[in-house]
């Protein structure tokens with residue numbers, strides 16, 4: 001799916017703003033025909049943003065709600081193919097345009113679009129959405145599931161979820177009206193390869209739907225020449241290689257992006273045009289480390305959440321800039337999109353600012369066996385496919401994470417994890433594939449990963465308050481895992497809750513001092529181990545969770561910044577540790 005473009009052939013119109021909104025706790029809307037007669041008693045809501053924190057009375061509501069907006073077709077859209085594109089709606093969405101059902105989509109963090117050319121009018125278009133935020137044993141992530149005795153963590157939360165973040169609902173990313181050429185580009189896949197003597201190749205796989213194209217022009221910025229392909233005998237899928245002498249490579253220190261322009265022409269007139277940034281870089285991992293452009297690299301960064309007061313999980317450019325700037329300020333060069341795909345803006349900005357990203361699917365809290373296994377497995381594969389299709393051209397993505405902390409003690413787990421990892425590798429052989437594990441060396445699925453990602457909480461959930469015991473045991477734990485699997489290890493989570501402004505001497509749990517000391521102890525240990533390729537602190541900022549006995553104020557306080565992005569002691573410590581002068 002090509003990200004919306006704005007040029008002489010493609011336009012988009014952002015439908016974000018204030019929409020009409022109605023909660024539907026009794027599930028009346030379908031019977032009462034709300035798609036045609038939206039309730040007069042409606043309230044108003046901001047799009048994009050989760051609904052939970054916009055009102056005083058429905059914060060914990062994760063069920064059905066309806067949205068409505070009206071729009072006119074912008075000038076110049078009339079002769080084009082018209083699409084409606086949704087960046088993300090959590091969790092299940094049904095869409096009506098002018099009373100006709102256009103389609104539905106399951107899954108909260110990936111984009112989807114519908115061709116509405118035959119339904120759209122020149123003016124007074126009514127767009128209505130029914131959004132069901134409920135999670136179940138059949139959804140990914142699952143929710144409202146009774147924990148299994150083999151599961152280490154027994155969640156008892158309100159709302160009931162199988163993961164540690166608030167299940168924000170609603171239209172959480174922008175809704176676009178797109179005007180695209182009737183027949184044109186369908187998809188582009190860009191890969192790159194380094195060659196000897198600073199040369200490189202950019203490889204393109206282009207999918208077209210065009211019977212009228214007679215020429216394809218390809219231009220990569222900074223190269224003198226334009227490549228022109230005559231396509232009288234048009235294949236619907238075409239491949240080409242661009243040789244790049246003295247290539248400028250992409251890296252976190254120097255995130256250089258070429259610009260690729262692809263133009264489809266008929267009789268010298270351009271009728272489709274796509275512009276994409278291209279970062280040339282190569283990534284590989286082996287037991288000696290992680291290598292970017294043949295140089296060993298150490299990852300410093302964070303697990304994060306898309307989370308901010310009032311917005312919930314709603315995307316907001318200022319919050320995004322703030323978060324990526326804070327990470328640069330601290331000296332980070334990497335992050336993981338824990339525990340779901342982040343906004344497309346995030347990925348584009350990570351390309352530009354230079355972050356190496358572990359791109360994670362929404363498969364968090366996955367369990368194997370019991371009700372709904374087939375449905376969860378199918379969705380997990382669908383989401384791997386959709387995520388790779390969405391993000392495959394981003395140089396920032398170096399690794400796909402197919403799950404966070406799957407409950408893999410259950411007998412069936414190994415088979416399913418193996419299939420999921422193999423599927424990701426089959427779709428993309430140019431990147432690493434892994435998942436974040438909380439288990440020990442008995443996690444057999446680590447055999448299938450290119451890189452071992454471990455989440456560890458010694459000094460917090462185990463050995464609480466005891467940092468030296470935590471270090472000794474962590475050291476043995478890591479050594480035994482490396483010994484068994486002989487693969488590089490990244491600590492994808494470690495940290496401690498700290499209540500901002502709470503201090504203690506001697507340090508104790510929940511104080512800023514204890515959080516700093518724990519992080520410092522981990523860094524000291526990790527820096528002694530050659531097979532460790534990096535450190536991702538859990539987490540960048542405090543974030544909202546469901547209510548639970550261990551979540552003061554409904555917050556996970558492991559942020560090194562507060563939820564309103566103020567540094568705790570640990571942020572200053574990291575800045576020193578990651579920017580040695």
Ligand code: GCB
Pocket residue numbers: 163164165339404405438455493538556558
């Ligand atoms: C984990 C999870 C993360 C939690 C974290 C914690 O292992 O992956 O989602 O927030 O622990 O703080 O408990």
